[in-house]
Amino acid sequence: MNQITGLAKKLETLAKAQGAGLFGVADLTPAAELITQQGGEALGCFPRGISIGMPLSGQMVDIIAHQDNPHYMKSYHHHVYQVINPRLDFAALNLAAALEAEGFRALPAAASLTTDGKLLKGLFTHKLAANLAGLGWIGKSCLLITPEYGPRVRFATILTNALLPAGTPLENRCGDCKACIKICPPGALTGRPFNTDEPREKRFDAHKCDRHRTEKEKATGSLTCGLCVYICPHGKQMK
Numbered sequence: 001m002n003q004i005t006g007l008a009k010k011l012e013t014l015a016k017a018q019g020a021g022l023f024g025v026a027d028l029t030p031a032a033e034l035i036t037q038q039g040g041e042a043l044g045c046f047p048r049g050i051s052i053g054m055p056l057s058g059q060m061v062d063i064i065a066h067q068d069n070p071h072y073m074k075s076y077h078h079h080v081y082q083v084i085n086p087r088l089d090f091a092a093l094n095l096a097a098a099l100e101a102e103g104f105r106a107l108p109a110a111a112s113l114t115t116d117g118k119l120l121k122g123l124f125t126h127k128l129a130a131n132l133a134g135l136g137w138i139g140k141s142c143l144l145i146t147p148e149y150g151p152r153v154r155f156a157t158i159l160t161n162a163l164l165p166a167g168t169p170l171e172n173r174c175g176d177c178k179a180c181i182k183i184c185p186p187g188a189l190t191g192r193p194f195n196t197d198e199p200r201e202k203r204f205d206a207h208k209c210d211r212h213r214t215e216k217e218k219a220t221g222s223l224t225c226g227l228c229v230y231i232c233p234h235g236k237q238m239k
């Protein structure tokens with residue numbers, strides 16, 4: 001095992017010891033322009049992204065079928081944003097520290113942080129890195145769909161200049177399914193396949209999704225929807 005393969009193995013062991021069910025390395029060079037457009041040169045200059053995914057509790061996702069129950073919806077929101085996302089961020093920080101200890105540059109991108117309130121986007125698209133790492137495909141729901149957990153998994157990415165061996169992107173396996181498009185209450189999903197040459201707006205109207213969740217919050221006290229996560233047959237197979 002050469003030094004860089006040994007480092008990749010060490011990082012995977014460290015990620016999994018912290019609860020990451022999925023670990024992969026993405027070659028980001030084909031997407032450098034897109035990453036630079038979204039996050040600037042400070043992010044676009046990294047040739048690799050380590051993608052780590054933590055699965056959600058399957059039962060916790062199932063309870064969001066009860067959209068009108070504010071107790072269930074608040075429990076789900078807590079599980080995702082106060083339990084899973086902070087765990088991901090700490091794991092990403094530890095992996096970045098391990099890379100820096102080996103003399104490499106490493107930048108952990110936050111699991112979920114909207115930095116552009118106008119476009120409702122963060123600095124980096126974790127699902128793009130996870131797709132390039134071979135952990136799943138970007139489905140019609142615009143979520144990263146994994147063979148193991150469907151969309152019931154959250155991601156963080158550590159950007160690095162360590163030229164770790166990269167995975168191969170997975171082909172889209174949505175087929176004829178339109179379940180997420182049909183269930184989306186405000187019709188925010190267009191069903192167009194993911195394409196790095198097209199802006200997200202062609203596939204997903206983030207403002208429609210946001211307005212729907214804001215209206216829900218006024219009615220039930222919970223900002224969460226997540227029906228596109230709940231309905232995906234690849235996630236339901238987890239059971």
Ligand code: SF4
Pocket residue numbers: 183184185186187188189208209210212213225226227228229
């Ligand atoms: S979270 Fe709800 S409103 Fe937003 S895209 Fe998914 S199903 Fe549609």
Ligand code: SF4
Pocket residue numbers: 139140141142145173174175177178179180181231232233234
């Ligand atoms: S619900 Fe169906 S169409 Fe939507 S992402 Fe999942 S498999 Fe693809």
